[in-house]
Amino acid sequence: MMENNNVIEVKELTKMFGDFTAVSAITFEVKQGEIFGFLGANGAGKTTAMKMLIGISKPTAGDARVAGFDVASEAENIKKNIGYMSQKFALYDDLTVKENITFFGGIYGLTRAKIKEKTRELTEELGLKDLTDQMVGSLPLGWKQKIAFSVSLLHEPKIVFLDEPTGGVDPITRRQFWEMIYKSANKGTTIFVTTHYMDEAEYCDRVSIMVNGKIEALDSPKKLKEQYGAETMNDVFLKLARG
């Protein structure tokens, strides 16, 4: 691989399930510190592509390197260098905030002192100080998502993969969530995010749009809008999706 600051390099990555091609030879790079939006309709193949990148699904063909490691052969090394938060809950409802942090810190191999420090930091930042001993299940969805995001950053990963992190969350909380994303991107963390909300696509540095397993468009939101002569990302998306 070339010496550059690409943290994700994908070349002709393909995934087949039997005869069905879920992901068809996609190629792209993501730079360090970038917020990369990964868009597509349901069933377009974004989740499958993402699963290959985080090392829980093996590619049928093609190459991909994440954080400098090959997804097919070095998945274990990738796992240490990435954070992941899924569209479903990433936290345990029947554990308290503190126990969740301790657990996830623990499985990423953080020391006890480090976990303590992180817990304090995180709860202060989110204004959660009085809630650390509350069961996560009793917190509103928006809170859970924000905590889950912070938890995925506990081990200071190079890249964070967010799979529709703001699904079902109210606009104000979504706004706050994106502020958190910006904050960590400024610290140098690369953000790879899939989303349904086209307004969120506008917040990304670059977006790719998947249609039927292929990447049909990839550029900054501004350039994409120019290219397709559209007012909003939503229009861009509709034009692409309708062919």
Next chain:
Amino acid sequence: MKQFRGFVIKEFYHIFRDKRSLFILFGMPIAQILLFGFAITNEINNVDIAVLDHSKDATTEEMINSIAASEYFSIDQFIEREADIETVFKQGKVKAVLNIEKDFSQKLIKDGKAYVQIITDATDPNTANTIFNYVTSILQKFQSSKNKSAEFPYQIVPQTRMVYNPELKSVFMFVPGVMTIILMLVSAMMTSISITREKELGTMEILLVSPLKPFQVIVGKVVPYIFLSVINAIVIVVLSIFIFKMPVEGSLFLLGLESVLFIITALALGILISSIAQTQQTAMMISLMGLMLPVILLSGFIFPISSMPFILQIISNIVPAKWFIIIIKGIMLKGVGLWFIWKETLVLLGMTVFFIGLSVKKYKIRLE
């Protein structure tokens, strides 16, 4: 290792914070063992019987007294005519009638032989059978006590000895079965539910993306249940020893080892189920239908395997519980050592290896 410990601690939080799990884990074993021990029993106690004594001599009186003196029977009434037999059965209170032939004493002395007919109400065949056995055994005891004092023993009866459970205590039959059910329930059902729960909630994905290896995740989920199952096994054995005075003739150590083996068999089944089922509900249904029913019906726990149709007898061989019940009955009631149950042990071991192999394969397919 430290990561692993954290994982197990988390698992215990899940278990101890869920009232339903707690109930299944600790309420069920105790409730079941007490239920089977006290309520559901095919033991007989103070069964009402009627007597039709055609002789009414000293020997028959003594004989009837010896039956009435036992705690199993009480004489409800004496009847005079054969026709009354049907009447008392129809009234329903009396479960058996002793029909003593005419000139009982004379015949014993003259022919060395006399007959007592035991008529039982076979609408409940199990009870009827038990009553028959009990009466026979009381009569034999009576007869041998008479023979001791008599100068010329007047009858040589082939002795049917009831071994292993001479008092026919049904609780001794139920304890191994209940223990098997509980271990199956806790190990297989609870683990399959707890693994599918992580799938359903989406946290399984998070765990697979973490540096934890898939087998660490599975082992981490299973370890607390091994621990709890062992505690359960101990509780059941202690309850049955102290409350039901159940004997443990064989080695407790061997019993422990065999139980751990069965727990692992059940856990392997649980893991297998969780690799097929996507939701907790499916996991529970498969566990109940696929595991609990065979344990109850085909393991020989309630229905003797030897009296099943041939095809079911064959099917019963693939039910792990069948082998475990043979093993623990052997250890607890007969006091046998490993030498007598190595075949059964080997079968269980083979099944365990097979199930683990299958779930590893299934698991891999899912990850591809």
